[in-house]
Amino acid sequence: MKLNEFQNILEKKNCDFAVFYTADSSRINPNLFYFTGYSGIGILVVPKKHRPFLIAPQMEFQRAKKSSIKKVYSMEKKRFFESAHSIIKKNSIKTKNIAIDKNNFTLNSYKHFKRQFKKSKTKDIALECLKLRGRKTEKEVQILRKSCNYADNILQKTIKNFESFKTESEVSAFLEYETKKLGLELSFNPIIASGSNGSMPHYEPKNIKIKNGFCVIDFGVKYKGYCSDITRTIYIGKPSQKERGIYNLLLGIQEDSIKMVKNNIKCSGIYDFVCNKLGKYKNNFTHGLGHGVGIEIHEMPNLTLNSTDRIKDNMVFTIEPGVYFPNKFGIRIEDTILFKGRVKVLTRTSKHLLIV
Amino acid sequence: MKLNEFQNILEKKNCDFAVFYTADSSRINPNLFYFTGYSGIGILVVPKKHRPFLIAPQMEFQRAKKSSIKKVYSMEKKRFFESAHSIIKKNSIKTKNIAIDKNNFTLNSYKHFKRQFKKSKTKDIALECLKLRGRKTEKEVQILRKSCNYADNILQKTIKNFESFKTESEVSAFLEYETKKLGLELSFNPIIASGSNGSMPHYEPKNIKIKNGFCVIDFGVKYKGYCSDITRTIYIGKPSQKERGIYNLLLGIQEDSIKMVKNNIKCSGIYDFVCNKLGKYKNNFTHGLGHGVGIEIHEMPNLTLNSTDRIKDNMVFTIEPGVYFPNKFGIRIEDTILFKGRVKVLTRTSKHLLIV
Numbered sequence: 001m002k003l004n005e006f007q008n009i010l011e012k013k014n015c016d017f018a019v020f021y022t023a024d025s026s027r028i029n030p031n032l033f034y035f036t037g038y039s040g041i042g043i044l045v046v047p048k049k050h051r052p053f054l055i056a057p058q059m060e061f062q063r064a065k066k067s068s069i070k071k072v073y074s075m076e077k078k079r080f081f082e083s084a085h086s087i088i089k090k091n092s093i094k095t096k097n098i099a100i101d102k103n104n105f106t107l108n109s110y111k112h113f114k115r116q117f118k119k120s121k122t123k124d125i126a127l128e129c130l131k132l133r134g135r136k137t138e139k140e141v142q143i144l145r146k147s148c149n150y151a152d153n154i155l156q157k158t159i160k161n162f163e164s165f166k167t168e169s170e171v172s173a174f175l176e177y178e179t180k181k182l183g184l185e186l187s188f189n190p191i192i193a194s195g196s197n198g199s200m201p202h203y204e205p206k207n208i209k210i211k212n213g214f215c216v217i218d219f220g221v222k223y224k225g226y227c228s229d230i231t232r233t234i235y236i237g238k239p240s241q242k243e244r245g246i247y248n249l250l251l252g253i254q255e256d257s258i259k260m261v262k263n264n265i266k267c268s269g270i271y272d273f274v275c276n277k278l279g280k281y282k283n284n285f286t287h288g289l290g291h292g293v294g295i296e297i298h299e300m301p302n303l304t305l306n307s308t309d310r311i312k313d314n315m316v317f318t319i320e321p322g323v324y325f326p327n328k329f330g331i332r333i334e335d336t337i338l339f340k341g342r343v344k345v346l347t348r349t350s351k352h353l354l355i356v
Numbered sequence: 357m358k359l360n361e362f363q364n365i366l367e368k369k370n371c372d373f374a375v376f377y378t379a380d381s382s383r384i385n386p387n388l389f390y391f392t393g394y395s396g397i398g399i400l401v402v403p404k405k406h407r408p409f410l411i412a413p414q415m416e417f418q419r420a421k422k423s424s425i426k427k428v429y430s431m432e433k434k435r436f437f438e439s440a441h442s443i444i445k446k447n448s449i450k451t452k453n454i455a456i457d458k459n460n461f462t463l464n465s466y467k468h469f470k471r472q473f474k475k476s477k478t479k480d481i482a483l484e485c486l487k488l489r490g491r492k493t494e495k496e497v498q499i500l501r502k503s504c505n506y507a508d509n510i511l512q513k514t515i516k517n518f519e520s521f522k523t524e525s526e527v528s529a530f531l532e533y534e535t536k537k538l539g540l541e542l543s544f545n546p547i548i549a550s551g552s553n554g555s556m557p558h559y560e561p562k563n564i565k566i567k568n569g570f571c572v573i574d575f576g577v578k579y580k581g582y583c584s585d586i587t588r589t590i591y592i593g594k595p596s597q598k599e600r601g602i603y604n605l606l607l608g609i610q611e612d613s614i615k616m617v618k619n620n621i622k623c624s625g626i627y628d629f630v631c632n633k634l635g636k637y638k639n640n641f642t643h644g645l646g647h648g649v650g651i652e653i654h655e656m657p658n659l660t661l662n663s664t665d666r667i668k669d670n671m672v673f674t675i676e677p678g679v680y681f682p683n684k685f686g687i688r689i690e691d692t693i694l695f696k697g698r699v700k701v702l703t704r705t706s707k708h709l710l711i712v
Binding site: 108 | 382395396397415416418419434458459460461467523525535539544555556557559561562642643653
């Protein structure tokens with residue numbers, strides 16, 4: 001995606017090329033994937049003017065050849081950056097100023113990199129990449145819509161079957177099975193947090209009986225490498241009037257904050273709105289209001305207290321207020337949203353309190 | 357694990373404390389988890405003499421309190437290292453020499469870190485941590501045994517049901533469902549590579565009909581945070597004499613290389629042995645022979661051409677020779693092994709060529 005636009009940025013920043021790497025098959029480099037569609041081990045070099053190329057180890061060569069990058073080299077040297085250096089030299093690319101993504105570059109990789117590019121200056125390109133990826137292309141919007149559709153369908157099937165599950169793990173396993181069966185990946189390990197476990201926003205489901213009370217289900221799939229993200233909180237048993245009241249308060253706030261979204265609005269402003277509306281429950285809201293969604297499950301924009309981001313066309317992000325009462329319960333309601341002239345909610349599963 | 361041993365290392369390296377962080381809930385910091393059992397967002401500070409402590413954001417505070425670290429602080433400042441700096445100062449801990457893990461520290465995190473610890477010197481502790489984790493404690497060995505048992509059972513159940521699967525994705529979904537149902541995690545996304553897809557060692561299963569011929573199944577679970585890793589290659593249809601021949605050659609080599617393992621043997625020596633035995637197929641073996649297994653799926657020791665590692669007591673690692681014929685097929689046979697005076701194969705699923 002947006003390779004030309006990125007090369008213009010390199011030109012403006014006076015960088016001869018940018019380099020991205022993934023050394024570990026279990027950790028996708030989001031920018032490398034963004035520019036190539038390749039999720040394996042390797043190095044991507046994007047010169048400011050010439051065609052970009054990939055360097056992949058022999059074992060990954062066939063996969064790399066299937067990426068959107070036409071020029072693929074097999075890693076010839078023992079070390080990643082040694083190979084990169086030799087191929088860059090062969091291609092007569094200058095090495096005076098090199099753009100690197102300092103969010104995805106470890107200190108030890110940098111040491112190896114500097115051994116090869118001793119005299120080069122490096123410039124951080126992390127923010128520029130995040131910004132590029134923050135505003136989706138039409139193709140990405142299509143993929144994200146579909147990713148959200150899949151998440152909706154799987155979540156609804158799971159909720160419909162809810163009475164057949166005994167443990168939190170069974171719910172998680174079912175979500176995952178339905179995801180994998182369709183050839184999709186999870187965006188993240190699903191959160192199934194029943195009863196008092198729901199008070200931990202990042203709780204990991206356990207092989208324990210589902211507790212009565214609220215049950216937070218936070219789930220998303222990856223379709224063609226793009227994440228969706230949705231949370232619904234259902235109720236096992238019979239909610240009290242007070243519990244219903246808190247749920248409906250949160251739901252109203254979630255819906256109102258979605259309605260607030262407009263072009264150029266400050267993300268921190270939407271966050272503030274939610275805090276104010278929560279009134280006495282303000283301190284029970286212990287995380288950000290939302291985050292961009294794309295190749296990574298957390299990307300730009302950030303809808304948090306201190307964010308300086310603003311909503312722009314073609315941003316896809318979550319709105320997910322929650323309230324947590326330690327050792328008691330938690331409630332979170334989350335949708336993935338597209339802004340494009342107006343707000344479009346991409347996750348469509350009902351938000352009425354479902355009682356099982 | 358091994359916190360005292362680690363504090364002795366800090367003493368020897370003349371470091372006042374070590375600091376580990378995780379900023380992203382989807383990426384476990386293996387050392388932070390090793391020392392704490394905590395897998396969430398936060399910072400771990402291990403002073404060379406005093407009690408270690410965790411700093412966690414408010415939303416993760418309850419989870420952090422359940423870790424093995426008794427002293428847990430709630431993050432009070434906006435930025436991670438700002439909080440860490442203020443708490444370290446309050447605890448009157450010197451900040452002259454700080455140990456950091458440069459394999460798990462990005463350039464941008466380092467920038468934020470240095471803003472707080474301007475005058476401090478940093479020393480890399482990555483290798484020391486890998487070495488500590490490379491030799492498992494009794495407790496870890498127990499957990500790894502169990503992790504391998506689970507992987508065996510789930511894999512065997514999957515193979516038994518193999519005829520009911522139509523697509524690669526269905527096999528992957530079944531493996532994952534059985535894993536999650538037991539409250540376990542995957543070590544990595546399973547590889548189900550049928551027919552010509554098997555020639556890509558890191559192939560990702562697709563929602564396509566399972567092809568005839570060899571089918572590589574590479575799978576592992578995480579039990580209590582510890583990985584297992586096993587690969588079996590089965591055959592769909594009727595193998596030719598030549599195919600049987602290659603399979604049995606590889607199997608013989610895999611078994612012989614396991615028998616070779618003894619105390620203090622060079623890992624590169626075992627790799628060389630396999631290459632020699634492969635004869636004319638040597639160039640079809642395109643990856644390392646094995647890797648340590650623990651909290652991470654790839655850790656010390658490395659069984660590769662250039663490795664300087666040697667096998668020591670209480671190491672747990674894989675032996676996984678493979679041969680790959682581009683656009684034709686691939687075969688890999690992998691076990692997770694414990695060395696403790698003698699070799700013990702922890703993954704016990706049959707390696708006779710199974711024909712479906």
